Amino acid sequence: MSDDFDWEARYREDTAGWDFGEVVPALEDWLVDQPPVTGEVVVPGCGRGHEAAAVANKWPEAVVVGVDLSETAVREAQEGYIFPNLRYDTGDFFAASGKDDLVAIIxxxxxxxIPPELRPVYRDTAARRLRAGGLLIAVFYLHPEETEGDPDDGPPWGCSVPELNGLFDELFETLVSQVPARAFEGRKNRELFRVLRRR
Ligand SMILES: C[S@@+](CC[C@H](N)C(=O)[O-])C[C@H]1O[C@@H](n2cnc3c(N)ncnc32)[C@H](O)[C@@H]1O
Structure with a gap:
């Protein structure tokens, strides 16, 4: 998997094997007890839009924007989910310029x-676009220790808890860090749910 991976082709050919057709259970479970949120929420790499739709449905006072490089994924998201406070845009999460005032990133x-060398850029983009106190609400895909670094064991690249700590701790405070009770088939014990607050 490289940085010129053709996401658009995977959606067009309907071979997006990472897409389970519904919101990731860890986020769905966490949303249940959350109070209402107002402000703008962005979902980078939203694919067919399941997480953005779940958040828009739960937080009707928020404006939720799903962003993805793939035109096909965005079109399918637009056809699949319609809420007055939800929009899907084709675009590059890293390309947005200026300071945003996001209340959350999902x-x-x-x-x-994204290629691992772009992870610091992801972190910096999230930090810049969030308001102080804004939340990065994340279901991180992890490789278990025995397969970490195995390029054949995807979805594309995993990461380790020490790497996440080293990357995010300076700019974000960790409010929640837990292995989700529920996960998609094949992802059990391969996910880490975290809520990080922009310092
Ligand atoms: C593994 S898929 C996950 C999609 C969705 N989050 C899901 O779980 O079904 C990764 C997604 O990130 C998108 N993507 C990769 N780099 C991106 C970028 N720089 N900006 C926006 N989207 C990006 C791809 O087009 C793809 O839809």
């Missing part, structure tokens, strides 16, 4: 989809 298998 991460699900975008961080593990």
């Amino acid at each position: 991460e699900h298998t975008c961080f593990c989809a």
Whole structure:
């Protein structure tokens, strides 16, 4: 898997094997007890839009924007989910310029989809776009120790807890860090749910 990986082709050919057709259970479970949120929320690498739709449905006072490089994924998201406070845009999460005032960013298998050398850029983009106190709500895909670094064991690249700590701790305070009770088939014990607050 390289940085010129053709995401668009995978959606067009309907071979997006990472897409389970519904919101990731860890996020769904966490949302249940959350109070209402107002402000703008971005979902980078939103794919067919399941997480963005779940958040828009739960937080009707928020404006939720899903962003993805793939035109096909964005079109399918737009056709699949319609809420007055939800929009899907084709675009590059890293390309947005200027300072935003986001109340939250929702991460699900975008961080593990970008080349690892871009992870600091992801962190800096999230930090810049969030308001102080804004939340990065993330389901991080992890490789278990025995397969970490195995390029054949995807979805594309995993990461380790020490790497996450080293990357995010300076700019973000960890409010929640837990192995989700529920996960998609094949992802059990391979995910880490974290809520990180922008310092
Ligand atoms: C493994 S898929 C996950 C999609 C979705 N989050 C899901 O779980 O179904 C990774 C997604 O990130 C998108 N992506 C990769 N780099 C991106 C970038 N720089 N900006 C926006 N989207 C990006 C890809 O097009 C792809 O849809």
